[in-house]
Amino acid sequence: MEIKGRDLMNGVPKEIVISQRQIAESLAEPVNAIIEAVKVALEHTAPELSADIVDKGIVLTxxxxxxxxxxxxLRHSTGLPVSQADEPLNCVALGTGRCLEDMKGLKHVLHTAY
Incomplete structure (x- = not known):
């Protein structure tokens, strides 16, 4: 894979080629942090929601x-089904928009900080 950026030694733009292995090694720590965060969240999940997660799985966004x-x-680490949202780059904004359109209907699940 070709990576473009600025050479930190001389400030000049530069392009380098890195391998899939180098990419995997550089992302290993953040991916492990994500896995641990998911496991902690699952440990603190209410039983009725846990049943839904076992049935429907985790959706990545x-x-x-x-x-x-x-x-x-994630599937290997949790033993749960894992899928990707249809529009992973837009789904959070789309879901927030739906919530804003139906604030009264979602009042029982939304919490305010004030």
Whole structure:
């Protein structure tokens, strides 16, 4: 894979080629942090919601969900089904928009800080 950026030694733009292995090694620590965060969240999940997660699985959203094999790694680590949202880059904004359109209907699940 070709990576473009600025050489930190001389400030000049530069392009380098890195291998899939180098990419995997550089992302290993953040991916492990994601896995641990998911496990902690699952440990603190209410039993009725846990049953839904076992049935329906985990849905990955956002740009991080586009990391290659993240779904496989999470599935292997949790034993749960894992899928990617249809529009991972837009789904959070779309869901927020739906909530704003139906604030009264969602009052029982929304919490305010004030």
């Amino acid at each position: 956002g740009g991080g969900s586009l990391l290659g094999n993240l779904d496989f790694v």
